[in-house]
Amino acid sequence: MTVEVLDLDRLDCRFVDHRWRFAEERSVEIGRHWEERRRRNPTLYDGRVLLACQVECAIDDDRARVLRMSLFETRFSHFLAWREFGWPDETVYNCFSMPAARSRDGAYLLGEMGPSHSYAGRLYFPCGTPDPSDIVAGGRVDLFGSLVRELAEETGLDAAQARPAPGWTAVFDRQFVACVKRLDFDASAQALLTGVRAFLARESAPELADAHMFAGPETLADPRLPGFMVAYLSRTLGGADEIPLSAG
Template identity: 75%
Template structure:
């Protein structure tokens, strides 16, 4: 499947009831896989997360470009197995929000996932898989709120201190749907980075192992960056038509 980047004016997300056949059909495999992963990384926690069973692109009556997503609740162990078994159910998606925190000089903030993370060592914008706390009273899933929470928990930065872009950029990469909102901070990259590094150092159990700033296309050859991150940053840093290739 070709990776796509699409701009939207708004997201419309709801939590629905969904019977996931993968969990029923592969229950024993999922349990075995979880025990293996827990033995390798005891910090993993089998809480509930939200995955998407329907992702639709549509246009509103007002002409707005809308990404409409239906989420359902499932254990993290099921999500992890589905992901690491190679996405056996392609009708389900891992849809999540990410803040593209941008410094005044144009550099973007990346978090290096800590050892307790299922993708330890990889580089992302601060983010997390949505969970039931992101479901508000009317059943709506608040991905903007999830973005604000994850940014604060992982970096100590407040989204309210930045200017947020009006819309969203979604990167579709097989079963990933990464919904990115740019946050422009009125601070130079060295100051923004120092603030985040100080926050990480002060935490007793930080979610991030480190933080980095990226400002050039050459930095996107780093193998720790997932393809959807490379795609977004390539366009954001001025290389919309030229995504860097990695050796190997």
């Protein structure tokens, strides 16, 4: 498959009511799947999350490149089953925001997902699936606010201490839509890493198992990186806009 990377000027995310037929029609199968996943990982929590039922790239009247998304509320167990059943409903997307925290010497901070995570062991920018707390005035979904919260909760870093790059980078990888905002910190890679690892050591139940700094293209071969992370890092570390990946 091909992963596409696009530069955007802004996001326009709205909360909508949506009847998800997948969740209704396969409710029994979803329930059994959740029971099995909970048996293997009792820390999983069936909270509410937001998924997208519409995603559209557009040029606005001011010539800005905009990603418009309509997001609806569902349960995490429904989302997890949809993902692990192989995305049977391709009209729905997992849209989320990610902070690309970069040190002053050009390295990027990645978190290693902890054992309680549904993607334990994988490497990502600190992030999470948006939830109803990200719905703000006027029915807007604040993905920048979601990014700030997840960065603080997972790493202890304060986004206010960084310089945000203008615009966003969206990575489309089948049903994943990762919206990345680069945050430039005035700290060395070693200082960022030391601070995040100290934060994790203080937490009684940290979300991350560890943190790592990635600075060169040789790091892209790490098998713990999902396709959308490889695509973004390849581009920012000197790769192409479209990265051909194996179907696996």
